[in-house]
Amino acid sequence: MTVIVAGPVFVEPADRDRVVDGLRVVVEAARRYPGCLDVSISPDPVDPGRVNVFEHWETQEVLDAWRAVAPPPTSSAELKADQVRKHVVARTGHPFE
Template identity: 60%
Template sequence: MRLIVAGKVYVDPKDRDRFVEAHRDIVEQARKYPGCLDLSISPDPTEAGRVNIFEYFESKEALDAWRAVAPPPSASIDIEDDQVFKHVIASSGPPFD
């Protein structure tokens, strides 16, 4: 069953771009990893300290396998708050029927 991990984290606004850049290698490697359908860690366009997280995997096994080998971020930046959740997908279809 497919999984989505999605939400937002908050960092000090002065550290946001550095936080996103510190995860660049993770995003690039994850997108090539078997079972990863998509992954994005991106700055929010309207909230200065917010970073949006989106991970889409074929299965829990694929997500767990990726997390076992995923590199750490290239810099350590404190997360002030997070609201990230894992969602199990029962079905999918076009967004506008």
């Protein structure tokens, strides 16, 4: 079963772009990692303190292996809130089926 890790994290608005930029190295490395189907970390277009996280992995084992070797972000900030959750996917299909 594939695994999706998704949701927002919240930081001070003044820190948001630095946080996203600091995670670029993680996104680039994850996208090259075998078993990574997609990773995106992006600033929210409406909320200046929100960073949207999306990760899609072939399996939990691949995700665990990635976490063991993932590079650290080049910058970070204190999280005000974290609503990121892991979802184990039993079925995948076209969104309009």
